[in-house]
Amino acid sequence: MDYTATQSGFRQQPSMRLRNNAADGPQHASQLFDDTSGAGPGAHSGGYRTPLAGHEAGAFVGQNLMSDPMSNLAMAYGSSLASQGREMVDKNLDRFIPISKLKYYFAVDTLYVGKKLGLVMFPYMHENWEVSYQQDTPVAPRFDVNAPDLYIPAMGFITYVLVAGLALGTQNRFSPELLGVQASSAFVWLVMEVLAILLSLYLVTVNTDLTTIDLLAFSGYKYIGMIVGIVAGLMxxxxxxxxxxxxxxxxxxxxxxRTLRLKLLSESAAEGRLVRGARNQLRMYLTMTIAAAQPIFMYWLTYHLIR
Known part of the structure; x- marks a missing residue:
C-alpha cells in the first residue's frame, strides 16, 4: 500500500503540474518569459544591456569628455604645437634643401632621359646650353634638355651600387657589409663634393642662381660614366x-x-670692368676645378672593382 502510494505520488506529480498549467490558461503560461517589449534599457533582468544601451553610454561618456574645458584646451594646445613644429621643420629644411621644389627636378619623361644621357656621353656637338625660361621660371626638364634633374643622378647612384655588387660577386668578394660600405662611401663623397663647392662659392663671393639641388644634379651625372666603365671592364x-x-x-x-660656365658667369655683366675681369678668372678657375674633380671621383670609386 505504501509502495503504491509512493509510486502513485511520483507518477501523479508531473500530471498535476500539467493540469494546473492548463487550468491557468495561456495568460499564465506566457508569464514564464519576461516581457521586454515595452521596457527601457534599464528594465532588463540580469543586468544585461542591449547594443543600443552600450552605444548610448559610450556617446554619453564622449560628450562629457568633449564638454570638459580642460580636455578642449589640451587638444587645442597639442594641435598648435604640432602645427608649429611642422612649420619649423619645413622652414629649416627649405633653408638648405628646398623640398617644395623637388617636383621640378623629377618632372622628366622617357624622351628627356634619352636625350640627357646622350648629352652627357656626347657633349661635343651640342651648341645651345642655356636653360629655357617661361615668365622668369625655368621650364620643366622634360621640355628642356639643358635643365638639371635628379631622376638620372638618383637612378645612376642606385645602378652604380648594383653594378658594384655584381663586380664584387664575379670576384668572389661579395658581402652585404661590403656592398653597404661601397654605397655609403659613394654617398659620403658626393655630399663632401657638394659641400666643398658651396664653400668655394661662398669664399669666392660668386653670385649665382645655382642651388644645392642643382649641384647635386650636376655632380650626380658622373655615375653614368662610372657605370659604363665598370660594365665595359666586366665584359x-x-x-x-x-x-x-x-x-x-x-x-x-x-x-x-659648358654647363657651369653659364651658371657662374651669368652675374658678371652687371659688374665693373676691372672687377669683372678679376672675378671672371676666379669663376673660370672654380669651374675648371669642379669639372676636373669629376674624373678623379669616377676613377676613385671604380678602379678597385675591376681586376
Missing part, C-alpha cells in the same frame, strides 16, 4: 675599362665646363 677586361672610363671622363669634363 671585355681591364683595357676596356680604362678606354671607356677615359672617354666618359673627357665627356663629363666638357659637359660640366
Amino acid at each position: 671585355f677586361g681591364r683595357s676596356a675599362y680604362y678606354l671607356s672610363l677615359l672617354w666618359c671622363c673627357v665627356a663629363i669634363f666638357v659637359f660640366m665646363i
Whole structure:
C-alpha cells in the first residue's frame, strides 16, 4: 500500500503540474518569459544591456569628455604645437634643401632621359646650353634638355651600387657589409663634393642662381660614366675599362665646363670692368676645378672593382 502510494505520488506529480498549467490558461503560461517589449534599457533582468544601451553610454561618456574645458584646451594646445613644429621643420629644411621644389627636378619623361644621357656621353656637338625660361621660371626638364634633374643622378647612384655588387660577386668578394660600405662611401663623397663647392662659392663671393639641388644634379651625372666603365671592364677586361672610363671622363669634363660656365658667369655683366675681369678668372678657375674633380671621383670609386 505504501509502495503504491509512493509510486502513485511520483507518477501523479508531473500530471498535476500539467493540469494546473492548463487550468491557468495561456495568460499564465506566457508569464514564464519576461516581457521586454515595452521596457527601457534599464528594465532588463540580469543586468544585461542591449547594443543600443552600450552605444548610448559610450556617446554619453564622449560628450562629457568633449564638454570638459580642460580636455578642449589640451587638444587645442597639442594641435598648435604640432602645427608649429611642422612649420619649423619645413622652414629649416627649405633653408638648405628646398623640398617644395623637388617636383621640378623629377618632372622628366622617357624622351628627356634619352636625350640627357646622350648629352652627357656626347657633349661635343651640342651648341645651345642655356636653360629655357617661361615668365622668369625655368621650364620643366622634360621640355628642356639643358635643365638639371635628379631622376638620372638618383637612378645612376642606385645602378652604380648594383653594378658594384655584381663586380664584387664575379670576384668572389661579395658581402652585404661590403656592398653597404661601397654605397655609403659613394654617398659620403658626393655630399663632401657638394659641400666643398658651396664653400668655394661662398669664399669666392660668386653670385649665382645655382642651388644645392642643382649641384647635386650636376655632380650626380658622373655615375653614368662610372657605370659604363665598370660594365665595359666586366665584359671585355681591364683595357676596356680604362678606354671607356677615359672617354666618359673627357665627356663629363666638357659637359660640366659648358654647363657651369653659364651658371657662374651669368652675374658678371652687371659688374665693373676691372672687377669683372678679376672675378671672371676666379669663376673660370672654380669651374675648371669642379669639372676636373669629376674624373678623379669616377676613377676613385671604380678602379678597385675591376681586376
